[in-house]
Amino acid sequence: MFAPVQSAFAAALLDPERPVPAGLSTHTAAPLNKRFAAYRNNVVVGLVNALGTRFPATQRIVGEEFFRAMARVFVTAHPPRSPLLMTYGDDFPDFIAGFPPTAEMPYLADVARLEAARTRAYHAADAAPLAPEEIACLKSDSLQGLRFLLHPSAQVVRSAHPIVTLWAMNSGERELGPVEDWRPEDALIARPRLEVEVRALPVGGAAFIVQLLAGQTLEEAATAALADAGDFDLARNLAGLIGAGLITGFAIEEPRKELP
Amino acid sequence: MNVRKQITAATLASSLAAALAMAAAPAVAAPKPMRADMDKCYGIALKADNDCAAGPGTTCAGTARVDYQGNSWKYVAKGTCTQIPTPKGPGSLTQKA
Numbered sequence: 001m002f003a004p005v006q007s008a009f010a011a012a013l014l015d016p017e018r019p020v021p022a023g024l025s026t027h028t029a030a031p032l033n034k035r036f037a038a039y040r041n042n043v044v045v046g047l048v049n050a051l052g053t054r055f056p057a058t059q060r061i062v063g064e065e066f067f068r069a070m071a072r073v074f075v076t077a078h079p080p081r082s083p084l085l086m087t088y089g090d091d092f093p094d095f096i097a098g099f100p101p102t103a104e105m106p107y108l109a110d111v112a113r114l115e116a117a118r119t120r121a122y123h124a125a126d127a128a129p130l131a132p133e134e135i136a137c138l139k140s141d142s143l144q145g146l147r148f149l150l151h152p153s154a155q156v157v158r159s160a161h162p163i164v165t166l167w168a169m170n171s172g173e174r175e176l177g178p179v180e181d182w183r184p185e186d187a188l189i190a191r192p193r194l195e196v197e198v199r200a201l202p203v204g205g206a207a208f209i210v211q212l213l214a215g216q217t218l219e220e221a222a223t224a225a226l227a228d229a230g231d232f233d234l235a236r237n238l239a240g241l242i243g244a245g246l247i248t249g250f251a252i253e254e255p256r257k258e259l260p
Numbered sequence: 261m262n263v264r265k266q267i268t269a270a271t272l273a274s275s276l277a278a279a280l281a282m283a284a285a286p287a288v289a290a291p292k293p294m295r296a297d298m299d300k301c302y303g304i305a306l307k308a309d310n311d312c313a314a315g316p317g318t319t320c321a322g323t324a325r326v327d328y329q330g331n332s333w334k335y336v337a338k339g340t341c342t343q344i345p346t347p348k349g350p351g352s353l354t355q356k357a
């Protein structure tokens with residue numbers, strides 16, 4: 001059987017304590033364990049590099065040495081489950097949240113969540129935004145059954161920390177400096193056209209968009225947003241979505257006719 | 261008593277109208293559309309920052325493996341490409357070796 005050989009080989013790759021897998025041979029004079037060690041190192045370094053590429057702001061916040069050490073622990077505990085490296089690290093933010101050495105940086109995992117969402121947005125499908133004229137054509141008596149379809153790349157990351165500011169300062173979008181106003185920020189991440197865009201959402205905006213993404217009607221989403229934040233401004237939030245080009249379609253549900 | 265704010269049909273209609281007015285106003289800047297006044301400029305993108313094309317075997321955007329790779333390009337304002345200096349020489353409107 002080949003499967004046990006493969007799993008023994010894979011396990012030995014990620015655990016230097018394990019012996020070189022049985023059945024390997026070399027055509028050169030170099031000792032087998034040295035050659036396997038090179039391969040072992042390449043696997044881990046390659047995955048650590050992949051995480052560094054996907055989470056540059058997170059790496060900048062903690063420094064390269066800390067980041068690579070943390071990534072190494074993650075890589076050995078969470079090897080890729082897919083051959084697509086672009087998806088590797090989706091669970092890295094959760095790992096950071098539970099990684100004791102980062103306990104003093106409770107915002108770090110949320111910044112990583114923002115960065116993971118950026119990569120997903122980058123690789124999400126394209127979709128053409130609705131023109132404002134098309135939205136203006138909606139009849140006012142059909143609005144209660146209206147569902148907006150949002151761009152496939154749109155994602156929301158909510159945080160108790162100013163993650164948009166922290167990310168912007170550590171990604172070169174904004175000058176690095178002290179965060180004057182340390183308050184919660186919810187991020188909207190999307191790629192309506194060529195560039196991935198990150199915006200801080202107004203109050204209630206995250207709850208609103210999360211409901212829209214879940215397929216709720218405009219009315220249901222607005223009600224949920226009002227429950228989340230009493231001063232939720234529906235017009236301003238809708239304007240933000242339309243202006244960002246994130247409304248890509250709509251569906252109207254006919255109100256159910258009451259039987260006489 | 262649970263006081264829950266309700267959204268009426270009138271609120272939906274007025275909010276949508278207001279939103280369209282706001283979105284149309286220049287104060288809410290819409291993302292730049294793809295414009296004809298952009299050039300594809302080769303040899304200026306930092307690694308993983310190219311807009312497209314980085315040689316055979318790659319999946320295009322964001323795949324350039326080295327800074328200023330000659331066969332990866334980035335959108336720049338029209339006419340500025342060949343004036344962009346890099347450590348490997350100016351940008352080019354055609355692929356660089």
